Amino acid sequence: MDYFAQQLINGLVLGSIYGLIAIGYTMVYGIVGMINFAHGDIFMIGGFIALISFLILVSLGLTFVPVILLIVLLVSMAITALYGWTVERIAYRPLRHSFRLAPMLSAIGMSFVLMNYSQIAQGARVKPVPPIITGGYTLHESVDGFVVRLSNVQIVVVITTIVLLAVFTWLVARTRLGRDMRACEQDQTMAALLGVDVDRTISMTFVIGAALAAVAGMMYLLYYGLVDFFMGFVAGIKAFTAAVLGGIGSLPGAMLGGLLIGLIETMWSAYFSVEYKDVAAFSILIIVLIFMPTGLLGRPEVEKV
Amino acid sequence: MAPLAPAAATAVAAKRGLGAAFIFQKALISALVALVLFSLMIGVRTEAGPEGQLIYWTRFGDLAAMVGTVFVGSIVIELLRHWWGPVETIRVVPARVTSGLALARRAIAPVLLIGTFLVPVIFYDQRYILDLGILVLTYVMLGWGLNVVVGLAGLLDLGYVAFYAVGAYSYALLATNFDLSFWVCLPLAGILAAFWGVMLGFPVLRLRGDYLAIVTLAFGEIIRLVIINWQDLTGGPNGVSGIPRPTLFGIPLDNSDDGLAALLGIAYSPTHRIVFLFYLILALALLTNWATIRLRRLPIGRAWEALREDEVACRALGINTTTTKLSAFATGAMFGGFAGAFFATRQGFISPESFTFQESALVLAIVVLGGMGSQLGVALAALAMIGGFELFRGLEQYRMLVFGLAMVLLMIWRPRGLIGHRAPTVFLEHNQAISSDVVKEGRG
Numbered sequence: 001m002d003y004f005a006q007q008l009i010n011g012l013v014l015g016s017i018y019g020l021i022a023i024g025y026t027m028v029y030g031i032v033g034m035i036n037f038a039h040g041d042i043f044m045i046g047g048f049i050a051l052i053s054f055l056i057l058v059s060l061g062l063t064f065v066p067v068i069l070l071i072v073l074l075v076s077m078a079i080t081a082l083y084g085w086t087v088e089r090i091a092y093r094p095l096r097h098s099f100r101l102a103p104m105l106s107a108i109g110m111s112f113v114l115m116n117y118s119q120i121a122q123g124a125r126v127k128p129v130p131p132i133i134t135g136g137y138t139l140h141e142s143v144d145g146f147v148v149r150l151s152n153v154q155i156v157v158v159i160t161t162i163v164l165l166a167v168f169t170w171l172v173a174r175t176r177l178g179r180d181m182r183a184c185e186q187d188q189t190m191a192a193l194l195g196v197d198v199d200r201t202i203s204m205t206f207v208i209g210a211a212l213a214a215v216a217g218m219m220y221l222l223y224y225g226l227v228d229f230f231m232g233f234v235a236g237i238k239a240f241t242a243a244v245l246g247g248i249g250s251l252p253g254a255m256l257g258g259l260l261i262g263l264i265e266t267m268w269s270a271y272f273s274v275e276y277k278d279v280a281a282f283s284i285l286i287i288v289l290i291f292m293p294t295g296l297l298g299r300p301e302v303e304k305v
Numbered sequence: 306m307a308p309l310a311p312a313a314a315t316a317v318a319a320k321r322g323l324g325a326a327f328i329f330q331k332a333l334i335s336a337l338v339a340l341v342l343f344s345l346m347i348g349v350r351t352e353a354g355p356e357g358q359l360i361y362w363t364r365f366g367d368l369a370a371m372v373g374t375v376f377v378g379s380i381v382i383e384l385l386r387h388w389w390g391p392v393e394t395i396r397v398v399p400a401r402v403t404s405g406l407a408l409a410r411r412a413i414a415p416v417l418l419i420g421t422f423l424v425p426v427i428f429y430d431q432r433y434i435l436d437l438g439i440l441v442l443t444y445v446m447l448g449w450g451l452n453v454v455v456g457l458a459g460l461l462d463l464g465y466v467a468f469y470a471v472g473a474y475s476y477a478l479l480a481t482n483f484d485l486s487f488w489v490c491l492p493l494a495g496i497l498a499a500f501w502g503v504m505l506g507f508p509v510l511r512l513r514g515d516y517l518a519i520v521t522l523a524f525g526e527i528i529r530l531v532i533i534n535w536q537d538l539t540g541g542p543n544g545v546s547g548i549p550r551p552t553l554f555g556i557p558l559d560n561s562d563d564g565l566a567a568l569l570g571i572a573y574s575p576t577h578r579i580v581f582l583f584y585l586i587l588a589l590a591l592l593t594n595w596a597t598i599r600l601r602r603l604p605i606g607r608a609w610e611a612l613r614e615d616e617v618a619c620r621a622l623g624i625n626t627t628t629t630k631l632s633a634f635a636t637g638a639m640f641g642g643f644a645g646a647f648f649a650t651r652q653g654f655i656s657p658e659s660f661t662f663q664e665s666a667l668v669l670a671i672v673v674l675g676g677m678g679s680q681l682g683v684a685l686a687a688l689a690m691i692g693g694f695e696l697f698r699g700l701e702q703y704r705m706l707v708f709g710l711a712m713v714l715l716m717i718w719r720p721r722g723l724i725g726h727r728a729p730t731v732f733l734e735h736n737q738a739i740s741s742d743v744v745k746e747g748r749g
Binding site for chain 1: 338520663
């Protein structure tokens, strides 16, 4: 039971990271209707920028951890958001009205570009950092000595996710930008006729998605203590799996899907085999889609003739 | 290009006159964006130090060079854009140009084919060119195989390399464990790959559009992960080695007494095997091409194309979409399996590293760049892509970067592919070409 509780905690933390990335996929898919294959690599870039800014801050002599974390968070969100904007501008905007395979291929191309760019710029080796946030709480200790722990890193990851989700939900539900986004999601032409700047709204969608991916990248760095140029690919597929599982286009769905994928992966590694955890996650995606083609919280797609 | 209307012409001229300040401003903004983008990623380099601790050093020179390149590059691009003026996106091809092109198109395929046949004769001594030719033909075959799924049936498959892997491993395992010959294993590899194609087909039957893409991607990854982790059977990351070479229907192509060279009474040369492999893959590729062309004229091929254009209308016409989709997946997968078996016998060694998502993306890029559904286009695209890839062999590190950039730029330049033209398979009175710019794609 204790073991299960510990895995539950680990799974939820991993799931919140996936959920943050999945939101970027779901938003872009909802508005533009394309899979942004480069999103996983944007997440990886976010992790790298967090790592580099952290190194610089430490060497500047900053020691107070919350301040460091806040600055790192803001810097990586800002720069990564600009990456998201640039990618949309270069590779997707010229193809907005092209036939549907074209933007997907240019997204795959962009993914290769980002992956190899960071490999060339920062080297192919894994970059480890010492634990930044240490300590934690012991929740329960069983008779045979198994300890259920909730580390401070896990608390930080979960709290950051909740806060960002709250801010983000407010953004979509209450602000002008959120209204524009929802309008574009329903009908871009009509939205444009009613005075919504569609190009700007789509750009902002990419920017917000990239900023959330940067947060996920930083959380990944805090949690696992390493980044490498290839981590965006697998994390990206899993986050997309999460978005599809939750019903693509639905924001609560993305978060739910993220949590589910995180839990499935952790539980599978804990009780079955670590080697097949990705196989388990992908198989569940396939099984869910057979029985619920629109995902858990997705709206049924209306077939138009 | 058609002559510009007077108003548009003056607008362009006005822009050309006014341009300098505007261009400068735009380039400045690009340079600023580049400065922020590259500031940490290029301006700072991290590396694990001697004690495992991360150290970093700054590279402001590189950063300045990159930002400068972006500034100048952006000016050049803007100038080019102004110089060319607005480009019409939809153009109606004049009849004379069409007929000229049609003639060239009719000529180019036989010329290419004869040229390919003659390659081993002309370049008999140049091993490098023969190897490159085999590589290009392998991708031509893979492209034609995937073309059945993506180009004809309009089903976006991002996990095609899985079938390539199934074919390769089928041959490798059957040949090393049971001593079966290549000619027995080849159909078996095709059948096994087709079987997996149907397995993939079942879950995706109810999915549409991009969901399909992600499920096929996941499927490809599942196959790769299983190959890596099922060490007892597949050898895991170490792969399978010692895969037997193909024989000319039982006659080995080696230096032994009952080898082909000894039987024919000529001096043995290792080039014989390369030439044989060249003609083998050429035959397999042509088989794929022939089968595709034949299938297109059969009801099943027409059903595929109907499915690509409009799934709902297709169902309304009483076409069974289940069998249509499954047959497309199975056919495409079978050709992938053949190519995989060939790959295994050519390399003599296979490992999961050869079957990554990058390969799938490369083959898909070949199909889309070739112009979906165009057999000739796919062949030309494979030649351009693999040949171009080869050109950058010296710049190993930058190869994938350039490949990614090329994919993006090609999609922007020609989203419909090199041969953006589709001849209808069914026509009433005479065969009329349609520029694919004006053809709307269904969301299959």
